[in-house]
Amino acid sequence: MANQGDALRHWVRAKADAATREVLHQRLAGTRVMAVTSGKGGVGKSSLVLNLALALAERRQRVVILDADLGLANINIMLGYEPVYTLWDVVERRISLKEIVEEGPHGIHIIPGGSGITELARLDAVEIHHIIDAFQELEGDYDWLLIDTGAGIADSVLAFVLAADEALVVTNPEPTALADAYGLIKAVWEQDGKVALKLVVNRAATRDQGTRLGTRLADLAQKALGQPVEFLGQVTEDLVVARAVIKQEPFLTAYPHSDAAYDVKSLADRLLDRVPPPRRGGWGAFIRRLVEKWPRDVSPDPL
Ligand SMILES: Nc1ncnc2c1ncn2[C@@H]1O[C@H](COP(=O)(O)OP(=O)(O)OP(=O)(O)O)[C@@H](O)[C@H]1O
Numbered sequence: 001m002a003n004q005g006d007a008l009r010h011w012v013r014a015k016a017d018a019a020t021r022e023v024l025h026q027r028l029a030g031t032r033v034m035a036v037t038s039g040k041g042g043v044g045k046s047s048l049v050l051n052l053a054l055a056l057a058e059r060r061q062r063v064v065i066l067d068a069d070l071g072l073a074n075i076n077i078m079l080g081y082e083p084v085y086t087l088w089d090v091v092e093r094r095i096s097l098k099e100i101v102e103e104g105p106h107g108i109h110i111i112p113g114g115s116g117i118t119e120l121a122r123l124d125a126v127e128i129h130h131i132i133d134a135f136q137e138l139e140g141d142y143d144w145l146l147i148d149t150g151a152g153i154a155d156s157v158l159a160f161v162l163a164a165d166e167a168l169v170v171t172n173p174e175p176t177a178l179a180d181a182y183g184l185i186k187a188v189w190e191q192d193g194k195v196a197l198k199l200v201v202n203r204a205a206t207r208d209q210g211t212r213l214g215t216r217l218a219d220l221a222q223k224a225l226g227q228p229v230e231f232l233g234q235v236t237e238d239l240v241v242a243r244a245v246i247k248q249e250p251f252l253t254a255y256p257h258s259d260a261a262y263d264v265k266s267l268a269d270r271l272l273d274r275v276p277p278p279r280r281g282g283w284g285a286f287i288r289r290l291v292e293k294w295p296r297d298v299s300p301d302p303l
């Protein structure tokens, strides 16, 4: 009996050591910058970003979300709070990025982009340096930066995708959404082949349908465009997603045993299990690329 107990304890410790080693290894490699984007609007990016962030946090990852949808910043509404500051206060009032970061459930953090994003086009050299320094200050504090972008292939959306290490392209099973996802993948590769692309089919009627559509689209894009797209997985259509939005709570915490929560946790597992794409220089390099690629003609405030 004692031997069995010892063996079990030994096994548990070995597992825990391996998990800790893995977390440490990932931390040394720096923050993973992942843009979550879509060709068509309304396919579920914001829901996915928020709940994926929580699923990663449950797996001991330190996650920060950049709420970067220019028109409709949604993460704060989904969590039921009003941001005090946005990225613009970092530029304008020279406060640190740490001061504008909001704390969400399970220790996830949120950076409200707000007008700070749209104003990127107007920054002078001093302000650009300030914002790059502000981002660099947080280098090492997070394992993941997840960016909730707008939809479509406008330059202001593509800039986030092209500046990131990897992008998660979200679609749903509708032919229009699938066609727009393909269009987005093509637009990204026409500009830059360095971003690793992953695909998620959201609102699938069944897991089989999601897998079938996702694999087919990833294959098609790979064959036609000659670059790899990884089908990461699917999230089934689930009533709890809308219910959670109404409750202003993430479905992962409000309905942890739902199909949608199970699927998002599986996506998080896959992101952590598979070999990550090479990092492209961390936060500082990300924000530098973003400013460089940012279109100069975006109107200052779309609202
Ligand atoms: N798996 C799902 N099952 C059922 N409903 C879903 C699912 N995912 C998202 N939805 C619903 O789809 C709607 C749009 O979701 P969300 O706001 O996350 O999309 P979005 O891509 O961020 O939109 P936008 O392009 O406007 O930013 C919401 O009403 C949400 O409840």
Ligand SMILES: [Mg+2]
Pocket (backbone or CB within 6 Å): 045, 046, 047, 069, 074, 148
């Ligand atoms: Mg959104």
